[in-house]
Amino acid sequence: MPGACVVGATGLVGRALVAQLVQDKAVDAVHLMVRRVDVGFAASGQAKVVQHVIDFDQIAQADWPACEVLFCCLGTTIKTAGSQAAFRRVDVDYVIASARRARQTGATQLAVVSALGASPTSDVFYNRIKGEMEGAVASLGFHGVTIVRPSLLDGDRKEMRPAERVALLLMKIGKLFVPKKYRAVTVAAVASALRASAQLGRQGVHIIESDQLQTA
Known part of the structure; x- marks a missing residue:
């Protein structure tokens, strides 16, 4: 993998993925597409990490580096975004626009984070939006x-939401009684699945469900 682009590098999965790509000797360069320079990445001293500041509302005009693979870890919540429309802009519009721009500049592989239960016909807004995104990027x-559909993410969030804390705790306590598909998934496992699948260079669309991400 000569070069990889990462969108959503400052998020939970994105940071775990960048850490893995930096340690991967098969990756020559890791290009991060960000809203602003992240001091954490800048201070890491990793020569192979390059940050590109872009306007996500003008992705079509962005100066996009040529990469073989695009990893897309973009995602927000309706609460954080402020409305369903704003949520859709991030989780659908920005993802599609990033994928389209990367394809235009030579990317041949796409690995994207979706969600458990994603379906364009779902009655659940969140799952329906993720399903719409999946169908769109698959046609570019x-x-x-590679589409990875994790359940609840288990990682070191800067702002852990109370409901997520409770859900994670209950899942850990009653792990043996929770179906594998619905158990929490570590962000490291999601990042590993994205990286490994993209490196295989397979043709076609491949979906990795949450139960396939379980490490134990």
Whole structure:
């Protein structure tokens, strides 16, 4: 993997993925597409990490580096976004625009984070939006598309939401009684699945469900 682009690098999965890509000797360069320079990445001293500041509302005009793979870890919540429309802009519009721009500049593989239960026909708004995103990026002409659908993410969030804390605690306590598909998934496992699948260079669309991400 000569070069990789990461969108959503400052998020929970994105940071775990960047850490893995930096340690991967098969990756020559890691290009982070960000709203602003992240001091954490800047201070890491990793020569292979390059930050590109872009306007996500003008992705089509962004100066996009040529990469073989685009990893898309973009995602927000309706509460954080402020409305369903704003949520859709991030989780659908920005993802599609990033994928389209990366494809235009030579990317052949796409690996994207979706969600458990994603379906364009779902009655649940969040799942329906994720399903719409999946269908859109799969039609952009990439040689290979990997879609990872994790359940609740287990990681060191800067702002852990109370409901998520309770859900994670209950899942850990009653792990043996929770179906594998619905158990919390570590962000490291999600990042590993994204990286490994993209490196295989397979053709077509490949979906990795949450139960396949379980490490134990």
